[in-house]
Amino acid sequence: MANYPGIDTELLRSFVAIADHGGFTRAAEAVHRTQSAISMQMKRLEEDVLQRPLFERSGRQVSLTAEGQVLLGYARRILKLHGEVMTTLREPHMVGAVRIGTPDDYVMRFLPGILAQFAQAYPLVQVELHCEPSYQLLQRQDMDLTIVTREPGTEIGQLLRQERFVWAEATGYDLHQQRPIPLAMFNSGCFCRAWVCNALDAAEIDYRIAYTSPSLAALMALVGAGLAVTAQLRSLIPPQLRILGEAEGLPALPQCSIVLLRNPRSQSPVSEALAEYIVEGFRL
Template identity: 80%
Template sequence: MATYPGIDTELLRSFVAIADHGGFTRAADVVNRTQSAISMQMKRLEDDVLERQLFERDGRQVRLTAEGQVLLGYARRILKLQGEVITTLRQPHMVGAVRIGTPDDYVMRFLPGILSRFAQAYPLVQVEVHCESSTQLLQRQDLDLTIVTRKPGDEIGQLLRQDPLLWLEAPGFDVHEQRPLPLAMFNNDCFCRAWTCNALDAQEIDYRVAYTSPSLSAIMAVVSAGLAVTAQMQSVIPPDLRVLGEADGLPKLPQSSIVLLRNPHNVSPVSETLAEHIVEGFRL
């Protein structure tokens, strides 16, 4: 197998600076080198390392060749990885595991952004996500952080946001006019299901729970097919469903509170840092 010389990352750093700033002079200022030093670096990169022309020079104007454009993509990735390695190894205290619990409602809406930003900052931390209803999560003692839904006036822990509960159906269907009203709801231990049924009972609206699932995506699939109406929190409503209200003959539903609970027996820098990311993520 043929062997090739390695590429010094300082050469790549200068190369990227030239590409980003359009010339050797401005790039020299950025990487804190003289213009002659930059020129020598690029000559070495072109002649000794890659044996390819990377620049087209027209007076003071510098443009990348086709080979230079290819190298630019690789150079950015190499420098990014180098930065990640240094960041990771300089933060050894942020290594470990953290267990969080959350209802299925919030997984697709909030967790992708939260966990993505957390992983970029602390790539060595292992995160376990447990999806259960709020009632089940409140009974667990083994989780570091727990996100749950609470009734208005019954908040515990740190308030993340307040969300109104809204009726939903698929556009083009009039499922809300059927009697008994077919509902697609979470299982029996869900707060939202109890609030929904109580509101219908108070207005003496005949209904039946036609579909149940612990999965929000399954409930939304049933509703999207025009088979039932559901009631979900505003923040998790997909754009393709129609919001119903009192004008459609349905009762107004209460506002829910989403709160974050910390396990006082499992406090650590890892869990506290993830808690800060969760608080910030629910504000977006």
């Protein structure tokens, strides 16, 4: 393996500034150096380090040679990685793990975008995701952060959003007109299922629980196949399903609250940073 000289990141930073600003003078202002210092840096980069011409000069105009274009791509990537390393390792409290408990409802709709942004900001933090129904998560004490669904008036922790439940079925089907209506709902421990049954009982509409599952993905697959009607939060209904309401003869359903719980025994800068991303993500 050849023993090539290393490239100082300050040389690369000045080189990228020249490419971005179209000349030595404006680049010098951008990196807070004198024009002569920038010129000396580029002479060193061209003659001593790479031994390749990087610029074509025509009066005050400067453009990159073919070699310069190649270097520019590498330089941007090197500087980006350098910045990530310095940010991460100079903040050692942002290296670690955080445990999140959440129903899988919110994994599908909200968490992919939230965790993508969090991973970009804190690439060395490990996230453990535990998916269970809300009533089971409320009994656990080993999560750093927990997202649960609560009935109005029983909110605890930090309110993320409030949303109404709606009825839904597959487009092209009229299962809501059947009697009894076939329902696909969460398992019996979910208070949302009790809401649905109570609302249908009050409206004197016959129904049967045709399918149950703790998984929202499973329920949506069953409903999408035209096997049952369901009731879920409005934001969780995929576009291929049709939302039903009082116009179709179904009773209105209440709204519920989504809340974030922080474990006081395991609070850390890592968990608090992720909590901020979760709060922002659920506002969208």
